[in-house]
Amino acid sequence: MSNDVTLLSTTQLLDAFRAKSLSPVEVTDAVLARIEDLQPKMNAFVTVCTDVARKAAKDAEAALSKGEGGALIGVPFSVKDLVPTAGVRTTFGSAVFSENVPAHDAVSVQRLKEAGGILLGKTTTPALGHKAITTSLVSGISRNPWNLDRTCGGSSGGSAAAVASGQGPLAIGTDGGGSVRIPASACGIVGLKPTLGRIPQESPADLFGTLSYIGPMTRTVADAALMFAIMGGPDACDPWAQGQPAMPDLSITKDASVPTDLKAAWFPLLGNSALDNGVRTAVEGAVSVFTDLGLNIEPEEDVLEPGDGMWRTIGYSAQYARMVQHLEATPDLIDPTLKENMAEGMKVTGVDLQKALFARSNIYRTIEKIFAKYDLMITPTLAAPPPAADFDAHEEIVIEGKPAGKLRAAWYAYTHPFNMSGHPAITLPCGWTDDGLPVGVQLVAPWYREDRLLQLAAAFEEAQPWADKWPNM
DSSP: OOSOGGGOOHHHHHHHHHHTSSOHHHHHHHHHHHHHHHHHHHOOEEEEOHHHHHHHHHHHHHHHHTTOOOTTTTOEEEEETTSOBTTBOOOTTOGGGTTOOOSSOOHHHHHHHHTTOEEEEEEOOOGGGOSSSOEETTTEEOEETTEEEEEOOSSSHHHHHHHHTTSOSEEEEEESSSTTHHHHHHHTOEEEEOSTTSSOOOOOSOSSSOOOEEEEEESSHHHHHHHHHHHOSOOTTOGGGSSOOOOOOGGGGGSOOOOTTOEEEEOSOSSOSOOOHHHHHHHHHHHHHHHHTTOEEEEOOOOOOOOHHHHHHHHHHHHHHHHHHHHHHOGGGSOHHHHHHHHHHHTOOHHHHHHHHHHHHHHHHHHHHHHHHOSEEEEESOSSOOOBTTOOTTSEEEETTEEEEEHHHHTSTTTHHHHHHOOOEEEEEEEEOTTSOEEEEEEEOSTTOHHHHHHHHHHHHHHSOOTTOOOOO
């Protein structure tokens, strides 16, 4: 066991608590000290709940002394600032809502607390999670722990940066177009976007047409499985969370093996046209590892039309509808890149929106055809290493020395199709670029098969472990 308790996984912490070799108070104090130390460098938090966390740690310690406590007793976690937290400021990354304090916890937060988890605070996000770079008028620039000049990704950027650098082992993220998987890949951690409705998400204004998912962000697969098991399950707050199958038995993740009858499709490109050579090498290495583990993998040609325009039509028109009153009343409080999104969203007609929704249905149909032939899809998570920390989300990204397009079209074309289709997807650290930046591989499964993703992820983690690699902070 590491001498630095901030580097321990949740499963290691729980074992130590039961053995009485560590206490929740000791761990929480250590994590809070690490947050205080790293905040000026990385800026992963917008609000830190120091007093609340210390009180919860004392309560957890008392419960443990009586042999009581839930599945997460005494373990610290953080929450993306898009997710409501009772009595704790929730700004949605926007200066418009800088003083907003919800009266109730989101279901995901409530479930982690009821399991004994200790809320550390709220992690940074761009306004309304509107881009894949974590900068905002509320919190400034958040940075990648592996290279402070690079972005930690977004929009769950603060969550990923915190987990990757020992500022708590668990974080709740949200994923509207890749916002869990993008920063998880950029920061070298595990990020799971579950099936639509698996983890109740009550915040979207349009519950029925939502693109947003709650997902766990962790350093190990076992921690992701534990978090998913606690947060998942039906709740009336989310129509997609009703009538779903029972949550899977995740003890399967303890069997780090690959069933020999599974067949996967490998997509080097998926709606994009460029892939960084270093990223390709790392992800092809991951494909080889899965092959060695017994997974039958076949390369496939790209089957998706570029989906950037469709996503913008749906997403930007929603951002405009949500924020137009604030644009008129307090324009200086709207982030410039969000204003650009809204300007485009304002021009969307009803016919444009309906055509985009039709296209969303076609993405689902296309992916279902893939799963009629294969059990899994494998892709890179991102097409290139993370750009600069202050990168303008409306600029083109350069891949292999050439402008490749804007971020959604060129950098994270692999993630947003599965927000449209509802399929579960996980990103895993699979290697490093020559300049030391993490690379992620994405696995995608049929609806409600998170157990399959987590089992394969556990096997990959055992074959190619990453949890002992930490940024030099």
